[in-house]
Amino acid sequence: MFSRRNPQLNRHGELIHLLSIEGLPKAVLTQILDTAGTFLSVNDRDVKKVPLLRGKSVFNLFFENSTRTRTTFEIAAKRLSADVINLDIARSSTAKGESLLDTIANLSAMHADMFVVRHGESGAPYLIAQHCAPHVHVINAGDGRHAHPTQALLDMYTIRHFKGDFASLRVAIVGDIVHSRVARSDIHALTTLGVAEIRAVGPKTLVPADLAPMGVRVCHDMADGIRDADVIIMLRLQNERMSGAMLPSAGEFFKHFGLTADKLALAHPEAIVMHPGPINRGVEIDSTVADGVHSVILPQVTFGIAVRMAVMSTIAGNEA
């Protein structure tokens, strides 16, 4: 039954698309992290290129604006010697203009080998993966609230780099989890890699009880949520949610769920603080913490390129 088969794996269980972390075996995740480690040295060389994707065309297909993520994918593809084409497609209503699948068909006719897709609707990359030519690979660069798998992989790389083994770790994810594709992908990755505990921390409007079945402990109290945590992942609070029916104000959110040095003192003394960026200083995180010794926010960005190189080279080597 085709709707039940995990569409990102071929029949040998190899990764052909990266659409979600959910359902990926631990070995696949670990292999990508290991491969990323080898690429990290490429980034320190004078000539920062390897020829793994030479002659391949990577299309960055961004239906939603993002400079940062698109840039890191572009750098990763170029360091693998691929040709990169950037397309910023303002998300148009489906009633007018070209449909999503027509866009894909047209680009496929230009002999694309890989699509890096960001889309505002959850699941859009699945639709693309189901309808593109068999030799084309799809990487989800963020779809709606659903998934941001490369961000999760770079987060896992960062955690492994600074903390080593996952088994003993207590991880707190704090903030707007209900709207966060990063949180969902992080949760799947952390449960697959087998951490001791994942806590989802925030007010009830942003952290619904329905999250528990994903394998997290839902906490509505910041102190309870970050006490003794080894890893704290702060999420970005989108501007449009800072006031309204989700939250009364950014100030009240910061007071109760923003990460300050005082609150950080409750965590494990060696805790690391992560953030997918871009950060809102004074909304979800205080500057003293963002720039402090516990922060690994900038290393995350560096690792992100190596991880995306690893993902691209892995899926390009597997056939549908």
Add this chain to the structure above:
Amino acid sequence: MKLLVKGGRLIDPASGLDRIGDLAIAAGRVVALGEVSRDFTPERTINASGQVVAPGLVDLAARLREPGYEHEGMLESELAAAAAGGVTSLVCLPDTDPPLDEPGLVEMLKFRARKLSRCRLFPLGALTRGLAGETLTEMAELTEAGCVGFSQADAPMVNTLTLQRALQYAATFGFTVWLRPQDAWLGGGVAASGAVATRLGLSGVPVAAETVALHTLFELVRSTGARVHLCRLSSAAGVELLRQAKAEGLPVTADVSINSLHLTDVDVGFFNAAMRVTPPLRQQRDRDALQAALVDGTIDALVSDHTPVSSDEKTLPFGEATPGATGLELLLGLALSWGQQRKLTLAQTLARITSEPVRVLGAAIGPLASSAGRLVVGGVADVCIFEPEVRWAVRADALVSQGKHTPFAFDISGFELAGRVQTTLVAGGLAFERSAA
């Protein structure tokens, strides 16, 4: 035409009749049931041995997409689909373009359906002009034109005061108001709230969207005395509220769709847009409660909720895809599947798609109310003849409907349905006959 249906298993759910026998039809009416006099000289004889001869099915919810959405289904193709599904009477919704808020539109639709003579058509009129939820329609005029009730279809009724007045006005004339209980503000999501929607990052419709609306409706039914038919219940909590309301004696009836009766949110799988339906598919305990409520009669009728959607509108990301699925040709098979799972007799199963929906329609369909959905001597000869044991896989290209998308397609769900319609008679005339394969 004089017609003899010979040697079939005659089932009349309302009376419990279930026996092998013959059925004689003349001038559009059943003239003999069981034993047929030797004097009867048919112009045509249908051999129904090994087949079930049942009343034609009555579907309380189908969209024919005309006027306004002709590219998605036209009266002709969709009424042919009804006949192919054994459906001889159907209630169509007013959410066409323009909506059915003018008597002229209703008369035209009725006229065209009569000319096609595939299936009896009973339109629901719009409860408010343009379904905008603001101004009442001319309900009495629309009833004269042929409307059997009034509905907002899936358009929200945000203003509770307007809703109250609509119910008061309808109650003045004894009209039934057909409403899908869903709070407009809570109902904005694309999937049922729960672990699946949360995991997939799809916006959710909580159960409270249904229960809040039901509480409001029941209060207004108490105060206005209006008769209300609740369309497409979707939750266990909603079923429980309905059960209490019926125990209290409120004049309410209800239906459930084939989709909610058989599927759950888990079937959404990897964002399968075929599973995008309204109301959204809920959890297993909801499905179990709906199945049980249809057994014990808390829910009166099973409906196809037939909604043809074009491929362009379905090959979109889940949240952007148009909700709806084709259903007229699947109603019988999915009713039989439910009946088998629940160990019901064929008569008990068929009651939910024949005599019970007619009871819901009541006096609104005039003299037909006494014999539609039934097999009785002197009654209208609307008949569905089907092979009960034949199993068939649903394939898009084999469907008569222009709507090819269904969650029950074999290549999606692996579903096989039992029970295949062979012949459909409307007023004694052949509306559908399966050609020999």
